[in-house]
Amino acid sequence: MKDECAARVPDPEGEQLQADLSEDCESDWAAAIRAALPEPEGGFPSQAFSSYSQTACPDSGRSQDEYLARLEKRLDSLHRVPKRTAVPWRAMVIQLSDFSASGHMRWPSEELSVSGWPLDVGVESTPLLEHGMATEHAQQGSAQTFDAGRFGRWLRMMLVSFYTDEEAAVADVFCRSIIMSGGYTNGSAEGRREYDHPIVILGGGMGGLMTAVDFLRQNRKDFIILERYDAFGGTTWRDVANETTKLQTEKGTYVPEYLDPEVHADEDQKTWPSRDSILDMCVACAEKHGLEDKAKFNTSLEKVEVKGDLLAGGHIELSITTEDSSESLKCSALVSCPGVFYNPIDLKWPGREEFGGYVTHGSYDGIDYDKLKDARVCIVGHGGFTIENVRTCVERKSKKIYVVCRHRHLAGPKMVSWMVSGAAVPIPGPFIVEAFQKMYGLLGVDVWTHPVVNANADRSSAVLTQTTTFGVTDIYFLACYYKVCEVIQGEIDKLSKGKVHLKDGKELECNVVMKCLGSHGATDFDDIIGFKFYQGWWVNGEPLMPCMAPAKGVQAKNFAGFSLAPGYAGQIITNRYFIDHPEKFLGVRDWLPKQNRDEHYECNYIYKGAHVLATMVILQTQFPDLSMELAEADKLKAYKHMKAHPLEKHLDECLAEWKMYIKMMKDQGQIPADAEEVEYPYTKENLLEMDQRCQEALKAEWEKMMAKKAKAGK
CATH class of the missing domain: 3.50.50.60 (FAD/NAD(P)-binding domain)
Incomplete structure (x- = not known):
């Protein structure tokens, strides 16, 4: 979440809640949260979410009462939670794990082994409990409740993005206690159906x-x-x-x-x-x-x-x-x-016995790897297992790899996979094509004109369609760049001694044929x-x-x-x-x-992807509580991904692997020892620059949508 490349979500409610922690915000609950938490180095950044203007987030100009009323409506949709986590929403009474009798919260000392922070610090928590409007509202007997676990997770992800590493550890203790008091759930045993059988x-x-x-x-x-x-x-x-x-x-x-x-x-x-x-x-x-x-x-x-x-x-x-x-x-x-x-999809060709070489499937753990050494391998198909077996053939010292396929599908470079998984908001097709192009440019392939890509004239929109998922790889591109691997679009007609014959008349000398044609489901x-x-x-x-x-x-x-x-x-x-x-x-x-x-x-x-997508759209439209839970789950993707794979660490790992495979191919004699070392096409700078433009495009699209909505409202 602290990574510079983590995308912001163009969610007006979420952005407004986050913006409320800015220095100039005077809302009651935001002030209470600021008082209860250590201030980040340099203060809560007032411009942290300035990219979302009042046009993009029209609610930002509303009065505090109007905003709190809207927040009340939003939190009310979270009422289906166990009673132990139900608390008056405006009071923000968070069930912390260690409140003292005086109303102060003590940070658990065993969790505060962070330089720069005392191990026994008492943080005044009463603003969360006693601030005027909250107390008044609680005295009126409000029954509105919210999910403490969900609020805690949202608060932690937000605050950790503001804090330095050391400060984040303190904020994490605070928020973790909230999470543990509630837990991620939109459902509870209360009101749900129980069954007679398992x-x-x-x-x-x-x-x-x-x-x-x-x-x-x-x-x-x-x-x-x-x-x-x-x-x-x-x-x-x-x-x-x-x-x-x-x-x-x-x-x-x-x-x-x-x-x-x-x-x-x-x-x-x-x-x-x-x-x-x-x-x-x-x-x-x-x-x-x-x-x-x-x-x-x-x-x-x-x-x-x-x-x-x-x-x-x-x-x-x-x-x-x-x-x-x-x-x-x-x-x-x-x-x-x-x-x-x-079950693997199979093809059989005339001349199998005359071929005299090794024919195998590229999956189901049936490969005799010893037969790949010094071999000329013909891989049939262009899906995920083809991508995997190009790597395997390089590692097992094959001399030459041919990939014969009817359709040349797109493969996904590793940094593009990283970029998509780390995005809080789905990345528009044109930016995916641009990201692919950085790698495919090494091979002289124009992704924009690839049959998989259907773009409009100004390339502001692009739909990618292919019958297999993107096999994620970097070594495939390296092998193709150095001509260790060659992709040939066509179909095999027959085999002969030491050769594969294509239907267009081409002949390929090889002694291994590996079928990577995909699999059937459970028929x-x-x-x-x-x-x-x-x-x-x-x-x-x-x-x-x-x-x-x-x-x-x-x-x-x-x-x-x-x-x-x-x-x-x-x-x-x-x-x-x-x-x-x-x-x-x-x-x-x-x-x-x-x-x-x-x-x-x-x-x-x-099913086809469109079938699943249509189902989800209809269900989320009809069931707001389901939609809310799905939205919360969606946030986990970028959060978990970026926690495991921060940009610089992941980029360094991809670069090290890139160099390692170049050295491997040189050491194994697959490419000349003095071959030029091609540079890895992704850098921190070009990734951040592309991410910035992507965010600007998303913001512009959001503003366009909101302007259209406002115009329709008039």
């Missing part, structure tokens, strides 16, 4: 783990996890990944406890963790939360039947098989997380689940039968991240919302996009 979570991969941890944090403990493997981790990491597979995006947001603001990526884990490291993380998370006691391993789902009306005493009956038995299991809700990688899942149609992502429109799966490919004009967990988070919160209140779903069910069975497509549960 909830079943199908799948123990990232989606299933995130769902289970979220249930526990919401104090919903009656659930069972069905997992077909003998441990947590899911098909992607236990079956599909190779020994050499690494997480392509950064670790910061790829954690099963993503929705817990207090849990961050393991500092000892590498930035791009290996397969085994990811599996260890999943197992450790499950052990921490006691999920092994709730799991049935080595269990396959064979059939799903809905018995009666699920909202009027009915249930779901599951037929399952284990290693040595078959049984039936009753549940009240079924949250399916089936994953999207099951029998639609039938097992009893699928007739999906309404949104709910099976047959049943609010208690959501089915989560990552959307296919890329289709977006604004980009919020390349990582999986933040995308899952929105679905997990929404699933839980309707499990808590299934009757609400019925009112909007028919408005949601509908996916009927496509007989030519075996995995209807894997």
Whole structure:
């Protein structure tokens, strides 16, 4: 959050709340907060949010009473919290962990080992309790309440962005006690539906783990996890990944406890963790939360039947098989997380026996790595596993790598992945194209004219569409720059002795063919689940039968991240919302996009991005409390990411890896020892400059929207 490149959110309410901490602000509660906290070096910066003018934030000119009334309305939407966190909102009575009888708060001495701050400092807290308007309002018996945990997290993220490192540690103690008193939740046991039978979570991969941890944090403990493997981790990491597979995006947001603001990526884990490291993380998370006691391993789902009306005493009956038995299991809700990688897509070509070389799939841990040394490798396909295996072939000393593909997809440079994940606001397409161009320029590729990019004439808007997600890499670009890797658009027609023949007549000499053609989903899942149609992502429109799966490919004009967990988070919160209140779903069910069975497509549960986006937009429009919680969860992405990967540290790591691979290719004889060392195309300066222009564009768009709104109001 302290990183210079962290984007500001053009949220008028959030910005106004933050601006209230400026030196010249006289609002009651802002003055109280200033009095209760150590002042940052140089004071609270009055210009910290000056980029948001009264035009961009028209409420900034309102009177204190008008503003407090608006704040009251906003906080009132957070009333669904446990009673222990319910406090009179205007009094801002925050349940701190260590108030003394005199009304003073003492900083816990064991947490204040910071140079420059005394270990036993008493901070006057009475302004938070006794300021005139707050006391008067409390005496009037106001029942308005707010979520102390949510307020504490917001306050901490805001203040830490103002403080120096040492001061931030003190502010963190203050805010952490608030968070611990409340916790991140938009739901509570109060008023939600309880069930006669357990909830079943199908799948123990990232989606299933995130769902289970979220249930526990919401104090919903009656659930069972069905997992077909003998441990947590899911098909992607236990079956599909190779020994050499690494997480392509950064670790910061790829954690099963993503929705817990207090849990961050393991500092000892590498930035791009290996397969085994990811599996260890999943197992450790499950052990921490006691999920092994709730799991049935080595269990396959064979059939799903809905018995009666699920909202009027009915249930779901599951037929399952284990290693040595078959049984039936009753549940009240079924949250399916089936994953999207099951069976590799395969192609066979004439001449396989004559070829005489090694033919393998580039996934499912089936590669004989010894055969890559000194080999000329032809990789077929251009998705994420192609990107991974270009790296693997370089590391395993292959002489030449050909990538043969029908469509040349865009790959994502590592600093672009970092930039998107660290943005508090989705980054517009033109800036993504510009960021890609810095890397693709090394290869002489104009991204603006790439088939994936659809831009308007002045390039103020750009939509990127491709059938696979962005494989995140830097080594791929290095290998292409030095001609160790060559990308050829075409299709293989046949094989002959030591050669691959393309349909356009080209011949490639090689002795290894590696198929990276993607994977099918679970082709029998639609039938097992009893699928007739999906309404949104709910099976047959049943609010208690959501089915989560990552959307296919890329289709977006604004980009919020390349990582999986933040995308899952929105679905997990929404699933839980309707499990808590299934009757609400019925009112909007028919408005949601509908996916009927496509007989030519075996995995209807894997939706297109537009289908998921439309579903989320409709639901957030209709349910403000759900929208509020999703917005709070969205903030976690940039917060967790920037905490794990501050700009300078991450940039230095990417630069070091860049140089390391250049040296590796020289040492292994893949490029000449005196080859020019190409410079890394991203610098702190060009990233910050691009970020500044992006923020200006977002601000201009916001002002344009507000002006249009004001004009319509007149």
